[in-house]
Amino acid sequence: MSEANRIAFEKLIGARPVLDGCRKAGEAIPGFKRNLILHSGPPVEYKNMRGPHRMGVVGAAIFEGLAKDEKEAVGMIESGEIELGCANDWNSGGPGAGITSYSMAVLTVTEKNSGTRAVAAPIEGAQGGGLGGWGVYTPEVGENLKRIEGTCAPLLDAALKAAGGISVADLFAEGLLMGDDEHTRQAATDKQFLAALIEPLMNTTLSDAERLTLLRWLNSCRRFVHHIGCASAVASLKSAANVPGATLVTAMCGNGYEFGIKISGRGERWHVAPAPTFQGRCFNPADSLSDAAPWLGDSSNVEAWGLGGLAAAAAPALLAGRAEAPADGVAQCAEMAKICYGRNPLFRVPLIPEGCTPAGILPELAVETGITPKMHGGILSRVTGGQIGVGYARTPLTCFEKALR
Amino acid sequence: MSEANRIAFEKLIGARPVLDGCRKAGEAIPGFKRNLILHSGPPVEYKNMRGPHRMGVVGAAIFEGLAKDEKEAVGMIESGEIELGCANDWNSGGPGAGITSYSMAVLTVTEKNSGTRAVAAPIEGAQGGGLGGWGVYTPEVGENLKRIEGTCAPLLDAALKAAGGISVADLFAEGLLMGDDEHTRQAATDKQFLAALIEPLMNTTLSDAERLTLLRWLNSCRRFVHHIGCASAVASLKSAANVPGATLVTAMCGNGYEFGIKISGRGERWHVAPAPTFQGRCFNPADSLSDAAPWLGDSSNVEAWGLGGLAAAAAPALLAGRAEAPADGVAQCAEMAKICYGRNPLFRVPLIPEGCTPAGILPELAVETGITPKMHGGILSRVTGGQIGVGYARTPLTCFEKALR
Structure with missing residues (x-):
């Protein structure tokens, strides 16, 4: 096997992605635009999109206030007024539809050896896959996304800053020894992650009520760490x-x-x-x-x-x-x-x-x-x-x- | 195999121990006395005790204010003024020395089919095995035991009451699928237990500061659930x-x-x-x-x-x-x-x-x-x-x- 692949392989297995923040996609992703909507997978035109993407990009257009309804959104997409982007090209990437727009919160990960940064929107908790994962947009989904970005993300961001980041490679290494494959099962790892934030939370300036709000949010989100894993995979792979x-x-x-x-x-x-x-x-x-x-x-x-x-x-x-x-x-x-x-x-x-x-x-x-x-x-x-x-x-x-x- | 053993076996595998409280041993264990000190294993006279038990019963005598020093404690033990009890005979039983005295907090478990009750002292966190597990008594160990009984136990008790108890058999069944044997490894189960109390905690009348105090205590105690498991084992076995x-x-x-x-x-x-x-x-x-x-x-x-x-x-x-x-x-x-x-x-x-x-x-x-x-x-x-x-x-x-x- 080639020397080039040896080098790439060493970078990949040496990758140390660290979850270090959670904030608005428009601020976290360099060059992001208010009229840009990301989707999962390789690039695809609207006409070839499947249900979750069609629904998702339209939903995101409405959520962002770019369009008032589906008809207007589709027109703006077809005219190029709304731009569609392939998430991986933007160092983003979550499960399912992978819909990410300017106002949505994203988890930010930095691969420590290379400085490579990547993001993924967090899971939407009570709304399940919601807009990001399932492409489903309802007023409730929108309210939940606003709550995540406005309330939960700043709390998580503060906890992560106080923790000096969380090493995802180490977290997942422990999780593998706890019966998780870290793709479709994260039952143990989810709670290890939550517990890892408790002491750092006490070193923030957040109020006790805010600390509990964060812990309750994390606890309510089954497979929360999967989204951390998706961003970490992108950061690790791009570091190679x-x-x-x-x-x-x-x-x-x-x-x-x-x-x-x-x-x-x-x-x-x-x-x-x-x-x-x-x-x-x-x-x-x-x-x-x-x-x-x-x-x-x-x-x-x-x-x-x-x-x-x-x-x-x-x-x-x-x-x-x-x-x-x-x-x-x-x-x-x-x-x-x-x-x-x-x-x-x-x-x-x-x-x-x-x-x-x-x-x-x-x-x-x-x-x-x-x-x-x-x-x-x-x-x-x-x-x-x-x-x-x-x-x-x-x-x-x-x-x-x-x-x- | 005998019908009698079939009946006992069905009771054992059908046992459903539920952790339902945490309070002072003297109140939780029927018939407990202020001059009684429990130890692990079968009954043993002081002269035959090994280090952890010798140190532990003396330490407990001092902790309880029954004696001022080792010499006085040993004299009171030998005269029968201080009574030694075999923990299992009292439906108690923790890891190591299993030292339990009147003022120490204990976790209480009820086996639901039989109503059999059992207890075990919680692990002492920052003090490791402390007095209960290692038989080590120092002023710091004593202060920690008082804090557990006075501060942590009432918080845990309130959370457990709000949860309607925690089914330990179900908790451990999940833990086995997470790489824990539930005797010497509880790495996943510890955090599952902690997470299971977060929402019940919100339904207590505790303050947010108190809620966080409980979560931090549980999070700081590695192998906390082992002690729950010890009490649950006693309750399950005695139900058979x-x-x-x-x-x-x-x-x-x-x-x-x-x-x-x-x-x-x-x-x-x-x-x-x-x-x-x-x-x-x-x-x-x-x-x-x-x-x-x-x-x-x-x-x-x-x-x-x-x-x-x-x-x-x-x-x-x-x-x-x-x-x-x-x-x-x-x-x-x-x-x-x-x-x-x-x-x-x-x-x-x-x-x-x-x-x-x-x-x-x-x-x-x-x-x-x-x-x-x-x-x-x-x-x-x-x-x-x-x-x-x-x-x-x-x-x-x-x-x-x-x-x-």
């Missing part, structure tokens, strides 16, 4: 980008229409293929995998970082949810290792014979073996938009083939 | 006691001099043998297992309940600490299953082929197979009292032989 000649994957995400990857040596260039569908298990026997929506979201960057599907053996309870045994998780990690440059010694999983997770996906190994990354995810219905099961999708092989051309 | 003819083990603990068990059909009768020593791994190569103090503490009731050593496969990170692989944990659970009546379906461990932990230790199976329970524990030095490693001890076979006579 732009190594001349390196093919190591530095982005891997979908928009439901297409799926795209970036590789280190080619910077921000996309290599796309039609969006993949899901394998897995529906909660209700009446539902079918043929109803599953194709992969949509930037959360699969977590796999490119070396977690989620590449750490399946860490999460026996997650595997049980799709009727798989721990040995299946070990086999999955062994399969993923066949297309990776090496392993990340920080991400220990005792059940893996080598002791830690594979990391550093290489297109040439995917093409050579025909093996593609298994990306953990909730299965959403094409019909209703709701979650109908848990499983995984595979990165299309075509993405890797194109990246090598 | 007094089934005529049943030999199922209902207590299993040591005082460093002797180790004792109780069996269901014989109520509170002890069956004792010399205290066992440790196997495992010293942190420092300069230390040796020959320096290890024999088993002292009631925490091994957790194994009799079906956790800790009987759930080793749940905790790969714990096993790694003693240089064992996950497969060793699975083998350990399989070995333990050979001396158990059955399994507890609530305590799921995906790595165990049968899906859940063995439960219900039967003396006849131990005698027949020669296999004895593996009890997880920290290894303490006989010389310094400090922790020198992690490992396990085995219940002496003699206890089981005597129980069948």
Whole structure:
């Protein structure tokens, strides 16, 4: 394997993303514009967008006061008056729709070796995926987003400043030893994160009422740390980008229409293929995998970082949810290792014979073996938009083939 | 296996201990006396006590104002003016020395099917094992105990009342899926417990400052839930006691001099043998297992309940600490299953082929197979009292032989 990939790989496994703030996207993301709306996956025109993105960009336009209704929003998008941006190109990226607009709060992460910064909008708590994740906009969703940006974000920001930031790589390393894969399961890590902020909170100038408001918000948001993980994956992957000649994957995400990857040596260039569908298990026997929506979201960057599907053996309870045994998780990690440059010694999983997770996906190994990354995810219905099961999708092989051309 | 043991076993695996309060031992334990000091393990005279108990009962006598110094305390103990009690006989039992006196706070647990109540003193946080666990008494330890009883206990009690109690069996069932064995590792469960109290806390009449005081105390106490687990084990085991003819083990603990068990059909009768020593791994190569103090503490009731050593496969990170692989944990659970009546379906461990932990230790199976329970524990030095490693001890076979006579 090439020296270029060795360099990129060392940067990736050495990445130390630190969550260091939470504030308005328009202030946190350099060059952001009031008429810009970000979406997940590679770039996509409005006419090709799937439900969550169509709804999401229109919803964000209304939320931002750019348009008064869907018709006006669509007109402004088609005329270019409202700009659509691919989140990953802006060092952003959350689960699902990944809708991010000027007034929404984002979690900010800095990769310490390179200074690479990335963001992701926090999960919307009581509103579930809300506008950011599901593309759903209602007055309640809007009020909640305003509360997050106006009330919760400043509190979290203050706590993080007092903590000197939270090392996400270390947090997730602990989480892997607690049964979380850090993509579709974060049950233990969520509460470890919350607890890690309690003492720093006492060193802020916040009132006790404000401190409790923050803790209650974090406690109410299931999978809060997933969004931290998404931003951390982007920061870590981009810290390994732009190594001349390196093919190591530095982005891997979908928009439901297409799926795209970036590789280190080619910077921000996309290599796309039609969006993949899901394998897995529906909660209700009446539902079918043929109803599953194709992969949509930037959360699969977590796999490119070396977690989620590449750490399946860490999460026996997650595997049980799709009727798989721990040995299946070990086999999955062994399969993923066949297309990776090496392993990340920080991400220990005792059940893996080598002791830690594979990391550093290489297109040439995917093409050579025909093996593609298994990306953990909730299965959403094409019909209703709701979650109908848990499983995984595979990165299309075509993405890797194109990246090598 | 006998119908009597079937009944006792069903009670044991059906046990639903609920943590429902925290208050002064003298008020929480029926019949407690101001001149009574409890210790762990089976009954033991002062002259046969090991360091932690000797120091602990003297320390408690001074803490309670019964004696002004060691000499006076020992005199009062020998004259019977101060009474020593075996904690398990009083439905109490914490890790280590298990010292509990009138003014100390205790966590209270009620087993819901039987109404059986049990207690354990909470861990002493900044003072580590302190008086309760290590038998160490200093002015700082005393101040901390007063703060726990006077300040923290009422706050926790209020939160628990507002929560309607916390189901410990359910909490631990989740914890097993998060890499905790619930004896020597509680890293995930501790923070799940803390988080479970946040919303109930808001429904108390406590001030915000008091709410934060409670959360900070819980957050500062590593292995807080272990003490909850010790009380829950006693409540669960005693809920399975007094089934005529049943030999199922209902207590299993040591005082460093002797180790004792109780069996269901014989109520509170002890069956004792010399205290066992440790196997495992010293942190420092300069230390040796020959320096290890024999088993002292009631925490091994957790194994009799079906956790800790009987759930080793749940905790790969714990096993790694003693240089064992996950497969060793699975083998350990399989070995333990050979001396158990059955399994507890609530305590799921995906790595165990049968899906859940063995439960219900039967003396006849131990005698027949020669296999004895593996009890997880920290290894303490006989010389310094400090922790020198992690490992396990085995219940002496003699206890089981005597129980069948």
